[in-house]
Amino acid sequence: MTDLMVQERQAEILRRLKQDGRVLSASLAAEFRISEDTIRRDLRDMANAGLCERVYGGALPVSRGATTLSQRMGVASERKKALAATASTLIPPRCTVYFDAGSTNLAIAEAVHEDLVVTAVTNSPAIALVLTEKPLVEVILIGGSLDRVVGGAVGARAIEAMSVIRPDICFIGTCGIDVDGGLSAFRLEDAAFKQYIAARSRRVIVAATREKFDAAAPYAVAAAGQYHCLVTEPGVDPHRLAPLREAGCEIIEAGLQEGRKTGRDQNND
Amino acid sequence: MTDLMVQERQAEILRRLKQDGRVLSASLAAEFRISEDTIRRDLRDMANAGLCERVYGGALPVSRGATTLSQRMGVASERKKALAATASTLIPPRCTVYFDAGSTNLAIAEAVHEDLVVTAVTNSPAIALVLTEKPLVEVILIGGSLDRVVGGAVGARAIEAMSVIRPDICFIGTCGIDVDGGLSAFRLEDAAFKQYIAARSRRVIVAATREKFDAAAPYAVAAAGQYHCLVTEPGVDPHRLAPLREAGCEIIEAGLQEGRKTGRDQNND
DNA sequence: CCGATTTATGCATGTTTATGCATGTTTATG
């Protein structure tokens, strides 16, 4: 182990912490060929900076217990992750893509590949936060009054902020898909905002898990002919997809290799 | 090693920095056959120009220092939590409060009491997300281009969005406090945005942990007389606080019961 | 071409930082 400077050493400790899930003062001292006192000072500093949790004998990652946010943002179900993985491949490089607020679109944002260079626009703080972690994504945040049911900004200010942006592609969230293939939302302002976005976008994509076909919401967003592509799961009743196909909407079923319909899947939205 | 001009030498240092991931003052001095003092001056200049990060013994690439959000989002230290708890009591009910982006203000937002009824404005997705959890807080999100170093929206669109809002109280973040009590920021656009916010707000509060007094940043935000209240920790050199008091700035020391100064705390903002 | 000014550098001085060691305290565990 070559001599390291303080910052390098602490970075290495942090790396091991992530990799192994823990570090021991004694082992670290032996590996770095320095005294345990110095290691203890390092760990104390790092804990003070919120980079690890200090315990007797070494340190643990902070993610133990109090990771408020990852819990709060809720890990997407495996089904939703598979759907999101497929949907994220529809984003061409170097385009401008809009992510509507919603847990499905959050999953798509998470699935964006690290190497993808795009300009991303969103009205959702949670999605913005996830996209900030992708080094090659430029993030544009649409501001306005936050609707906590929607999880994003809607209303006049948000529409005005969008008026200067014309996305190449947009992912619109939906609360339900009716028998004619129309989309709906729970909130009036949200529905209006979605309509505005869809009208401005060159290509409108809707990603929806299969239980959206069983749900209804009061405010209409778009009819079957008004969006270009639906990404969904296998196992949706073909009669429900037929009107969409007739309206010229491309249907993509994610993860076709498996995915039996058991009827017992729980809605994770 | 043939004699090089300053710019050539610094370019060569930069090249090695990229290649090896680190440089040492002593080795460089030996290789270039010049004194370590000159190398140190080079490194200081380069760090000032944002080309490297200065550390004890040499320098590291900048990409390491700007480890954006993942660290910063890390659980706030106990010290920061104590500071935030005190700062959050300064928010009167039913007012409009602005939270600037930054880890300290994120902690303050987390510390907002569940029973407090306020309108909160922020340019930070992370802070917006935290505030969405508080049922009685109406959240206004300031949009614009997200700066991932700042962790919030800055620039023309953000300023335009703020132009219709006049906060009763605002929490401004700072990257460093100079000897005269002036605030500074790492990014030009961020500094400009902070100035705009401060000018529009009836009451400007700065919350800063004590290591901010040891940090410096290139862009000036506000002089001592331009903010009304500083919330900080015990253990700050009284000589640093004196100019602030003279300028009429209220000083609040959080958690007066304890707070050792170790001098080894690292700036994590 | 010559004096004035700036710039790059090295050296002397005092300060800060990183580290190890000694000492006393706390913690985990049988």
Added chain:
DNA sequence: CATAAACATGCATAAACATGCATAAATCGG
């Protein structure tokens, strides 16, 4: 509750550092 390991703290020290100053070269202005 006994004990050994882990720990915090103060202190010592050497390396790294900042700063002021001196010098020599480079640049500039007339």
